[in-house]
Amino acid sequence: MIALCTGISIFGLLLCLAGAGIAAKGVFISEEQASELAGTYWDENLKLRETLLAQSRLARNGLCLVAAGTGFQIISALLATI
Numbered sequence: 001m002i003a004l005c006t007g008i009s010i011f012g013l014l015l016c017l018a019g020a021g022i023a024a025k026g027v028f029i030s031e032e033q034a035s036e037l038a039g040t041y042w043d044e045n046l047k048l049r050e051t052l053l054a055q056s057r058l059a060r061n062g063l064c065l066v067a068a069g070t071g072f073q074i075i076s077a078l079l080a081t082i
Contacts, residue, residue: 001079001080001082002080004079005076005077005079005080006076008072008073008075008076008079009072009073009076009077011069011072012068012069012070012071012072012073012075012076013069013073014069015065015066015068015069015072016065016066016069016070016073017069018062018065018069019061019062019063019064019065019066019067019068019069020062020066021062022058022061022062022065023058023059023061023062023063023066024062025058025062026054026055026056026057026058026059026062027055027059029051033051037051
């Protein structure tokens with residue numbers, strides 16, 4: 001039972017790590033991207049719109065993985081008390 005709990009906990013930690021990395025990936029942009037996004041446009045800045053939507057998806061997906069990883073760690077802790 002201890003090996004199962006340890007495996008579940010490690011799996012949860014790996015999910016949290018992956019989720020944090022995915023969420024962080026959406027936050028970081030290069031200087032070139034920042035300059036391109038900061039430009040002025042007559043109508044709509046489609047590049048800015050696409051970038052914001054992509055960042056939002058990465059953040060959402062990353063935080064879902066963090067939540068799932070935390071859930072696995074909670075399950076592991078509950079199983080360890082049985």
